[in-house]
Amino acid sequence: RMFGVGCVYGRNDDRRFGFFCHSALEFILQNEFSPHIIHCHDWSSAPVAWLYKEHYSQSRMASTRVVFTIHNLEFGAHYIGKAMTYCDKATTVSPTYSRDVAGHGAIAPHREKFYGILNGIDPDIWDPYTDNFIPVPYTCENVVEGKRAAKRALQQKFGLQQTDVPIVGIITRLTAQKGIHLIKHAIHRTLESNGQVVLLGSAPDHRIQGDFCRLADALHGVYHGRVKLVLTYDEPLSHLIYAGSDFIIVPSIFEPCGLTQxxxxxxGSIPIVRKTGGLYDTVFDVDNDKDRARSLGLEPNGFSFDGADSNGVDYA
Structure with missing residues (x-):
C-alpha cells in the first residue's frame, strides 16, 4: 500500500523513503551482514546516514562506515544537509561541481569530509562494438565506417535527407537545468547553417513539453527532412543517435557530472558543452584547453563555451 501509489516520487516521499531506508538497514542486521561500507545517494536514501548512527551503530554493524554521494543538490537540500552531518565521508560526481557547491549551507560546515570524484559510464552498456541498437559494430579502428552506417540508419528512421551534412544530436531531459533556451538556439543555428538536428527528450513539466511539441510541429513543417524532435524517453533510440550524430550538444546551466558527453x-561523437561542473572536467576545447588537457595526460576532445547565452553557443 505504501509503494503502489502509481509514481516513484511526489507522494508522501518523506514517509515512504524513510521507511524504505530503515527497512534496508534492518534487513542487513537481521541477515547478519557486516558491510564495511554503506553507500547512500541523494535525498532519497539520505535517511540511511542518521538512521544508522541512531539505531545500528552499537549493533554488530558497529564497524560499518557510511559514505554519502550527492548527484544533484537541486533536490532535497534539507535531507542532504542532515546526511552530510551524519555520514563518515561524502562525495559528489565531479571535482568542479564539488567546488561549485562547497559554499552551500548543506555542505559548507562539512567540507573537510567532502570530495569530488568524477562519475563514469557503464562501458558494457555503452560500447559501439557490442551495441545491438546500431547497424555496424565499431571500435576506433573502423569508426568512420561504423558511424557512417549509423548516420544513414538515423536519417532513414526519421525521414531526413540522405546527405553528408553534420548531424547535431541532443539527448536530454528538457528542464531549466539543461539550458532549454540554448538548446532551442542550437537547433535554429544548426538548421540555418544547413546541418541536421535530432533531439530526443521529454519534459517533466507539461508546459515545457507542450512548448516543445509546438516547436516540433513548426520545425518539421519549415525544415522538412532536416530536423526531428522525438519528445519521449527512449534509451534504445539514444544509442542510434549517439552513434549516428557528428556532434552532441550539452549546454547545461549547471551539471554535476553529465553522462551525455x-x-x-x-x-566518437564530438561534444559541444558549456563549461560547468563535470562538463568542464571531461571536455577539453580543441583551441583553448590544450595545456589543461596535457597536464592530465589527455588530448583536446571537443568544443566548449562559457556564457549561458546564444553567443556562447554560436562561438562553440
Missing part, C-alpha cells in the same frame, strides 16, 4: 565520446 561521456557517452558521446565513447561513440
Amino acid at each position: 561521456l557517452v558521446a565520446m565513447r561513440y
Whole structure:
C-alpha cells in the first residue's frame, strides 16, 4: 500500500523513503551482514546516514562506515544537509561541481569530509562494438565506417535527407537545468547553417513539453527532412543517435557530472558543452584547453563555451 501509489516520487516521499531506508538497514542486521561500507545517494536514501548512527551503530554493524554521494543538490537540500552531518565521508560526481557547491549551507560546515570524484559510464552498456541498437559494430579502428552506417540508419528512421551534412544530436531531459533556451538556439543555428538536428527528450513539466511539441510541429513543417524532435524517453533510440550524430550538444546551466558527453565520446561523437561542473572536467576545447588537457595526460576532445547565452553557443 505504501509503494503502489502509481509514481516513484511526489507522494508522501518523506514517509515512504524513510521507511524504505530503515527497512534496508534492518534487513542487513537481521541477515547478519557486516558491510564495511554503506553507500547512500541523494535525498532519497539520505535517511540511511542518521538512521544508522541512531539505531545500528552499537549493533554488530558497529564497524560499518557510511559514505554519502550527492548527484544533484537541486533536490532535497534539507535531507542532504542532515546526511552530510551524519555520514563518515561524502562525495559528489565531479571535482568542479564539488567546488561549485562547497559554499552551500548543506555542505559548507562539512567540507573537510567532502570530495569530488568524477562519475563514469557503464562501458558494457555503452560500447559501439557490442551495441545491438546500431547497424555496424565499431571500435576506433573502423569508426568512420561504423558511424557512417549509423548516420544513414538515423536519417532513414526519421525521414531526413540522405546527405553528408553534420548531424547535431541532443539527448536530454528538457528542464531549466539543461539550458532549454540554448538548446532551442542550437537547433535554429544548426538548421540555418544547413546541418541536421535530432533531439530526443521529454519534459517533466507539461508546459515545457507542450512548448516543445509546438516547436516540433513548426520545425518539421519549415525544415522538412532536416530536423526531428522525438519528445519521449527512449534509451534504445539514444544509442542510434549517439552513434549516428557528428556532434552532441550539452549546454547545461549547471551539471554535476553529465553522462551525455561521456557517452558521446565513447561513440566518437564530438561534444559541444558549456563549461560547468563535470562538463568542464571531461571536455577539453580543441583551441583553448590544450595545456589543461596535457597536464592530465589527455588530448583536446571537443568544443566548449562559457556564457549561458546564444553567443556562447554560436562561438562553440
